Amino acid sequence: AQSVTQLGSHVSVSEGALVLLRCNYSSSVPPYLFWYVQYPNQGLQLLLKYTSAATLVKGINGFEAEFKKSETSFHLTKPSAHMSDAAEYFCAVTHQAGTALIFGKGTTLSVSS
């Protein structure tokens, strides 16, 4: 069975600081991994995805994530936080592209000025 654990339900950073949101996965087969962002009262927007090509994945809005098989991790980073990055972030895994996504419980990112 597949699962995702997001460490830290709430992360607070100052504007301009590094953003690091943690995601660890469990999968018996090579996984496909995703990060989605959800703004208040909206649906989910895809930030980036890992599909067994390059282990360092670049996404939208300056975010990137690195797939580390040895650590079963797919942490999301951004060098410099912006106020507009404040949102809920979800990590998700699937064993086959296009099939059911298994989501973590989410991490709320707060950015202060």
Add this chain to the structure above:
Amino acid sequence: ETGVTQSPTHLIKTRGQQVTLRCSSQSGHNTVSWYQQALGQGPQFIFQYYREEENGRGNFPPRFSGLQFPNYSSELNVNALELDDSALYLCASSPNSGTSITDTQYFGPGTRLTVL
């Protein structure tokens, strides 16, 4: 290119009633997945439809059912509503089912269902 749309945006029902939620997939997408997102939780997979056939189901009871139409739009039906069914219901569409690494799911804005 039109994205995924859902209707209605908000809905209030009472326990025991039935509800139908609707989703229009993104142009060129033939696969629709439905998710339930309870308050403060990540989305949970309900089921997926591919070319009008159910193509996978999560751990939800049979009172959750769905349809996909020839134009690939979809409905989610929930019978005998319970208080715990209160949630944001998200629809996601993708180009095809499990045949390409480009099968990313694109989400609509969701329908907020409140059961009283």
